[in-house]
Amino acid sequence: MDGDGTRDARGTQADPVPRPAAPREGSALPPMPPVPPGAPPRPDGSAFLAWLRAPRPQAAPGVWRFGHRPRPEQEPELIPARQLLSGALIAFLVGWLVWSLLWNGYLGGWWVLPLELFTPDSWREGNDRVGNAVLWYSYYTLIAAAIALAVGRIGRWGEVWRRYGPPAWRPAAPVAERPPAPEEDAAEWPQLRQAGAHEAAERLAAEARAGLMRDVDHARIGRAWQAVRSGRHSIAAFTAAVLRDGSAACPHPSGARDLPVRNARHDLLTGQVRLGTTADDPRNPYQYRGAGLALDPELLGTSLLAVGPAGSGKTGTVIRPLAESLCLHALAGRAAVVVVGAAGAGLGPAESYDVVVRVGHPESVHDLDLYGGTTDPDEAAAILAEALVGDLVDPHPGSDSRRSTTVLAQLLGPFHAVHGRFPSVPELRGLLDGAPGPLAALRRALTDTGQEPLLRELDARERQMAHPGDVGTVLADRIALLDRPAFAAFFDTSGRTRPFSLRALDHPVRVRIDLPPRGHADASRILARLVLAQFTAGVTVREDRSLFACLLLDDAAGVVTPEAVRGIQRLRSAGAGAVLTLRTLDDVARPLRGPLLGATGCRMALSGLTPWDGQDFAEVWGKEWTETRDVTDRQIIAETPAGKAVHMLRRVITGQAPTARAVTVRQVERERWSASELAHAVPPGHAVLSLTSVQGEHAPPLLVDLRG
Structure with a gap:
């Protein structure tokens, strides 16, 4: 068994997947995944096992689950320090006063009635002075403890202790995790043992303990096991492949087991890539504040639109980490990715991809199929017409x-x-x-x-x-824009070149398409529309939709058309998604801005947005009910001479006239993020991001620090 079923060519496939030659035997061991925070690197498999066994609790959409500690859904009421300390002091003085009155007998002898009722007279009036002293002082201690407990609860002494006592002086110690049981330990492959593949599970567990397995290997073999469970392959073939190759079993067609370099934080066990940290801001829900912000195929399956001016971080903090993550998913047999951007945009090294199409570059190994690999003239005409005049x-x-x-x-x-x-x-x-x-x-x-x-x-x-x-x-x-000397060696239909077709997205392929350099802006927009049209047309007719397909389009100016919006709407049900970036929504025709924002489930507004762009985001994010407090100060008019004298003295001391404060609490409907806030209140390096998963779970607009 050399694949998991998502890599093998099918009879309906027009063109085979380009497979770069890469020897499997003798290849260097891929680099290890990121070591868990605080854990030193170790030569054995303990670092990998620690990463594999790290807690990943269920969380709201977009929360980085690796090592996440859930917070309450509602923010606890935080008492101001001055009010807390003054209340604790007053409660202590009240308790001291009550104890003094009881001790000195000013409140009578009723407080000793419980002792008289439940103890014999001989205990209290006997000649044993030591016994009497123990009895009475024990009772005094009990009464004092009851008073202290009552005033402690009233004065919130526990909160004072937690906020200002020794627990606040030292950093919180990590909670010791319970070692997982064998039937729960992912490193022991319990799903294989339950199905009877004990030998394969033992081989994989031994390689994990020996440090020979990486996160991509674990994800890739897990994907292959899913193919076995779905019936595409037999358990005998899977076991034979694992026993023969160990953690290198079921390889990617390229033979690669990892990327040459990683720049972002990835967790292939949950499929997430971390983009930043949710800001500790009152506008964010309490359970999101301070948590890591991550994206995964479940969120990208509803498509993402990111808008921000040049230099706001669209490529470096959004496109590049997502491209890296999806390339790792492709190596694990989970995804197919197509990354489109300008030449030199820094979308990852060529070694991270199986196919690199450099349109207009004479040294490009692969060509781009102008007709999308189809043999149907009507389908080819529809795709080409969308590319040429769809805008x-x-x-x-x-x-x-x-x-x-x-x-x-x-x-x-x-x-x-x-x-x-x-x-x-x-x-x-x-x-x-x-x-x-x-x-x-x-x-x-x-x-x-x-x-x-x-x-x-x-x-x-x-x-x-x-x-x-x-x-x-x-x-x-329009076609004359492609009939230029720079493109003479491209779009060949005679079979002399190696054209790449997006029909190959039935396989876990990694593709990067570099658009022509400066001087061919119109041709670049035509080619970007062509790739988007071929992508939306190709992924909807795939047989295996469990293989997530994603198109990353850096700078979609002039690419969004009515047909493109309809195509993006169909991606969600086809197991695919698209990520588009724009400098401004003015790059999209006014009639298409609302439909585009409605077709994408994830929307990101980066810092530096213009107010008119912010208005479109504010409208699509809608309004919410919130509680407002209206405070009114009304001047107090004294009626008596004594009252007037007191008011005059108070004005001399404070410099203000005596007032009475009235507070009105109302429920009002206001915008989640207004256009002015999006334009002026988003700090540099931040973005406001809303999320929707393919299951329909929502995350409200969140202020995210993309530098964290």
């Missing part, structure tokens, strides 16, 4: 994507029928320009091959070209 949302004749799809289908269908492939960029440009030579040659080829019924498509295309405002002119102008 034209004004009432221009060329903005109708359905007309553009029809025009492209009229040319792609006959061409594919004759040549068995789709046209290259220069060939398609010649057909769209309406030059007589290419159209006449295509007509003769159709006649020679007996494809006369398709001549009607060419006849319709030639009739439309004669009308003013033909959409073919717009398509020809």
Whole structure:
């Protein structure tokens, strides 16, 4: 057994997954996962076992679960220090006064009645002075303890002790965790033992104790075991693979067992990557304050939109950690990831990816399939039309994507029928320009091959070209942006190059697509729309939707179209998600801003946002009921001469007129985050992030420190 079922090619797959050659035998042992906080590195497997056995309690969406200590859902009432100390002192004085009155007999002898009722007279009036003294002083101690207990509760002495006593002087000691039972210890692989695979469990447990297993190995073998449980592979094949290769069993097609470098904190046991720390701010729910903020496929499955100006940290603190995390998930057989960004954006080294497409770079090993790997002319026409003219949302004749799809289908269908492939960029440009030579040659080829019924498509295309405002002119102008010397070696359809198709997302593949460098901004936007259109079209027809597929698109300016928004809405049910970043919402057409924010379940507003962008976020986040206090000071008017004298003396001492304070408590509805707060109250390096999981769990907008 060499895979878990998510890596193996299926009969419906058009193109195989590119698999870089990487020898399995003799390869260096991958680096260890991050050591748990406070634990020194050790040469044996104790560091890995400590990480594996660390507590990960269930928590609210977005909370970093590794070592998390849950907090109450409601914030406890915090008494001001002055009020707390003064109340404790007054309670002590009251208790002292009560004890003095009892001791000196000013309150009568009723307080000794319980002693007289429950003890014989001989105990109190006998000649044994020592016994009488013990009895009476024991009773005095009991009464004093009762008084101290009563005034201690009234004066909150326990709170004073916890806040200012010795418990507050020393740091909190870590709670000793109970060693897990064998049937609960993840390092012993109890799920394998319960199913009868004892030999495989023993081999994996021994390698974990010996320090030969890493977090990616544990996650990858766990994924392979899921394939066994689902029936895609037999338990005998799984056991044989584990006994043969140990923790290196069920490898990724690349043979890699880890990334060459990690820059973020990952926990593959929960699938999370830590992005920062939730700020200790009153606007955050109490259970989130001070907790780590993390994302996982359960949250990315609803898609994420991050908006912030240049330099706010979209690439370094959002895209890069997520790309790193999803690449680790891909090595574990859990995910397929496509990362799209400008050349030199720092989206991770090439060694972290299986396929690197560098459009416009002469040394690029892989090419990009312009038609998404499909052989259906109508599907290819729809994808290409979305890339070329999908951003034209004004009432221009060329903005109708359905007309553009029809025009492209009229040319792609006959061409594919004759040549068995789709046209290259220069060939398609010649057909769209309406030059007589290419159209006449295509007509003769159709006649020679007996494809006369398709001549009607060419006849319709030639009739439309004669009308003013033909959409073919717009398509020809857009495809001309890709018909440049810099792209001459790309988008080849003759089979001479190695084109990558997003149809390969049936496999745990890691892909990075570098868009053309400066000077080709329009071409970069066309290619970004092309990748997004191919992604949304490809992931919805996958057979295995348990393999999470994610597209990370750094700088989606000019990419969001009506069809793209509809495609993002379909990703959630297809086991996929998209992460888009924008400098400003002005990069999206006004009619699409609301639908885009509604289609994404996770929304992030970074520091430096403009007020008009903040207004869109404030509207989508809505309002909440909150308690407000209105304090009114009313001047007190004295009626008697003595009262006037007292008021005059108080004014001389305090400098203020005597007032009576009235407090009104109301429930009002206010915005969770207003546009002004988003524009001016978010500190540098912070962001406001709301989350939604694929199960429908919500996290309100949280102020997050992305530097923590």
